[in-house]
C-alpha cells in the first residue's frame with residue numbers, strides 16, 4: 001500500500017547446509033506504516049529474524065534472498081548495493097538485535113558507540129552528536145549521562161545495555177525501528193519499562209516499529225497488528241483486535257494458550273505438541289499439517305495461500321472458516337477476558353470437537 005513505510009512481498013530466503021538447503025523464509029509478506037507497531041510472533045526457527053535480517057542486507061553465512069521485494073521509501077531494499085543499504089541502516093532504519101552483548105563493542109565506551117552512528121551518517125557535528133548522546137541517555141532512562149558516557153558495556157546491567165542499544169538505534173531518528181526480541185533477556189519490570197520507552201520514542205516521531213517476540217503478552221500489549229510465522233511463512237496476519245477476538249489459524253489458536261498480563265510467565269507462547277523442523281524442501285503442502293489436529297487430505301496436498309478474511313485479517317489455512325465457526329464466540333470471550341486460560345486447548349478441544357479432524 002502507498003502509505004506503508006516498509007512493504008515486504010513474497011520474500012524467499014535459503015541457506016546452504018552441506019549438500020542440502022534450508023528453506024528459511026518461504027514467501028513471507030508483511031508491511032508496517034508510520035506510527036504503527038507490527039508484531040512478528042512464532043516459535044524458534046520460524047524465520048522471524050531471517051526475514052528482517054535479509055531485508056536489511058544482514059544475512060550471515062550462506063544465506064541468500066531468492067525472491068521477493070522489500071519496498072522502503074520507494075526503493076526495493078533487496079536490489080540496493082551494499083553501500084546504499086549501509087546508508088539506510090542506522091539512519092532511516094534502526095535495528096535492535098536479538099543479542100545486545102554481541103552488538104555492543106566491549107572495548108569501546110558507551111557514549112562513543114552511541115555517537116558513532118550519528119557521525120558515520122553525518123547526522124550532526126561531533127559536538128551535536130555529543131549533546132544528543134547525553135540527551136538520548138537521559139531519554140532512555142540512564143541517569144548521570146556525562147559520567148555514564150565513559151562506561152564500558154560490561155559495567156552495565158542487561159536492562160541498561162538494552163537501553164543503550166535503543167539509544168543507538170534511534171539516534172538518527174529513523175523512520176522505522178526493527179526490534180528483535182528487545183526484552184526477552186530482561187526481568188519483567190525492566191521489560192515493561194523498555195516497552196513503554198519504545199512507545200514514547202515512537203509517539204515523538206511517528207516511527208514505525210517491527211517488534212519480534214516470543215511473547216504474546218508483549219505483542220498484545222504494544223502491537224497494532226500481529227503476524228504469526230511458521231516454517232518461514234505467514235500463517236495469520238490481523239489487526240490486534242481481530243487477532244484477539246477471532247484467531248482463525250489452528251497454529252495461532254494453539255500458541256495462544258495463555259496471553260496478556262505482562263508480568264507473568266503465563267504469557268509465553270504455549271507449547272504445541274510436535275516440533276517445528278527446518279524445511280529442506282520448499283513447502284508444497286501445509287507446513288503445519290503434521291502438528292495440526294485438523295489436518296485433512298487437502299492440507300497434505302495443497303499449500304494454503306494467505307487469503308483475506310475481511311477487515312484486514314489474512315490467514316493461510318484451508319479450514320479457517322471452520323475454525324472460526326467452531327470456536328464461535330468462545331475463543332473471543334476467553335481471549336477478551338483475563339486469559340491465561342486454555343484457548344490453546346481448543347485446538348484439540350472445542351475447535352476439534354466442532355470440526356471433524358481428518359475430514
Ligand SMILES: Nc1ncnc2c1ncn2[C@@H]1O[C@H](COP(=O)(O)OP(=O)(O)OP(=O)(O)O)[C@@H](O)[C@H]1O
Pocket residue numbers: 015016017022024042043044045046047048049050051060061062063098214278279
Ligand atoms: N546463518 C545461518 N545458517 C544456516 N541456517 C540458518 C542461519 N540463520 C538462520 N538459519 C535457519 O533459518 C531458519 C530461521 O531462523 P531464524 O533465526 O529466522 O528463526 P527465528 O524465528 O528468529 O527463531 P528464534 O525465535 O530462535 O530467534 C532456522 O531453520 C535456522 O536454523
Ligand code: SF4
Pocket residue numbers: 249250251286287288289290292293294295296299304316317318319320
Ligand atoms: S487445517 Fe489444514 S491447512 Fe489449516 S493449519 Fe491445519 S493442516 Fe494446515
Ligand SMILES: [Mg+2]
Pocket residue numbers: 048049050098180
Ligand atoms: Mg530470532
